Amino acid sequence: MLKLSSFLFIVICFSLTACESKTKNSAIDKTTQPGFDQQQARSFIDSINAKFSQQLAAGDSAALASHYWPDAELLLDNSEPVKGKDIINAWGGAIRMGMKEINLTTTDIKGDSLFIIETGNYQMKNDKGSLLDKGKYVVVWEQRNGEWKLYRDIGSTSMPARP
Numbered sequence: 630m631l632k633l634s635s636f637l638f639i640v641i642c643f644s645l646t647a648c649e650s651k652t653k654n655s656a657i658d659k660t661t662q663p664g665f666d667q668q669q670a671r672s673f674i675d676s677i678n679a680k681f682s683q684q685l686a687a688g689d690s691a692a693l694a695s696h697y698w699p700d701a702e703l704l705l706d707n708s709e710p711v712k713g714k715d716i717i718n719a720w721g722g723a724i725r726m727g728m729k730e731i732n733l734t735t736t737d738i739k740g741d742s743l744f745i746i747e748t749g750n751y752q753m754k755n756d757k758g759s760l761l762d763k764g765k766y767v768v769v770w771e772q773r774n775g776e777w778k779l780y781r782d783i784g785s786t787s788m789p790a791r792p
Contacts, residue, residue, distance in 0.1 A: 665740055665741045665742055667738060670738050670740060670745050671735065671738055673777065674735055674738065674745070674747055674770075675735065677696065678733040678735065681693065681696065681731065681733065682730070682731050682732065682733065685720075685724070685728065685729070685730065685731050686729060686730060688724045688729075690717050690718075690720040690721035690724055691717055693716075693717075693720040694714075694716045694717035694720060696778055696779050697716050697778055697779045697780075697782070698771060698773070698778045698779065698780055699713050699714075700712070700713060700780075701713065701716060701778070701779050701780055701781065701782065702780075702781055702782070703716050703719055703782045704781065704782065704783045704784070705783075705784050705785075706784070706785055706786050723753075727755040727756065727761070728753050728754075728755065728761060729754060729755055729756040730752075730753065730754040730755075730756075730758070731751060731752070731753050731754075732751065732752045732754075733749055733750075733751050733766075734749050734750045734751070735747055735748070735749040736748050736749050736750060737749075740770070742772065743771065743772050744769060744770065744771055744772070744780075745769070745770040745777070746767065746768075746769055746770075747766075747767070747768045747769075747770065748765070748766070748767050749765065749766055750763070750764070750765050750766070751763065751764055751765070751766055751784065762786050762788055763786070763787050763788060764784060764785050764786040764787040764788070765784075765785055765787060766782070766783060766784045766785070767781075767783045768781065768782045768783065769781040
């Protein structure tokens with residue numbers, strides 16, 4: 630049985646691909662389409678990821694939640710989807726449980742002028758530098774009115790299940 634995060638990633642990819650299939654001879658790899666600059670996208674994402682890490686270290690769950698659209702969803706292991714305004718509470722809970730550091734490493738970026746799909750790896754640590762979790766993620770960035778924010782944030786741990 631597929632994990633929920635894998636299933637959702639497949640659904641998102643299928644949806645994006647299905648939309649493109651309507652255009653005759655359209656390229657599947659949208660990174661070459663006009664309006665999408667891979668280098669600019671990577672620079673933007675690296676900048677936001679650095680800011681995200683600083684905001685987590687500062688314990689600012691409101692700032693973390695500001696990177697998400699109001700209809701965004703946070704999809705994590707062993708939990709129901711966290712939607713909209715509840716995202717601030719999810720990050721606040723993580724901070725209260727001792728998360729102090731997050732390291733995000735982008736491994737792939739694909740997209741067009743409306744969506745960017747970022748794939749990467751993460752490590753979360755406490756204030757003593759001890760590893761709390763590590764894994765992989767897929768986020769879907771959406772542009773609305775010239776502004777990019779997170780539409781879907783999907784994370785999956787790589788650590789073994791605890792007995």
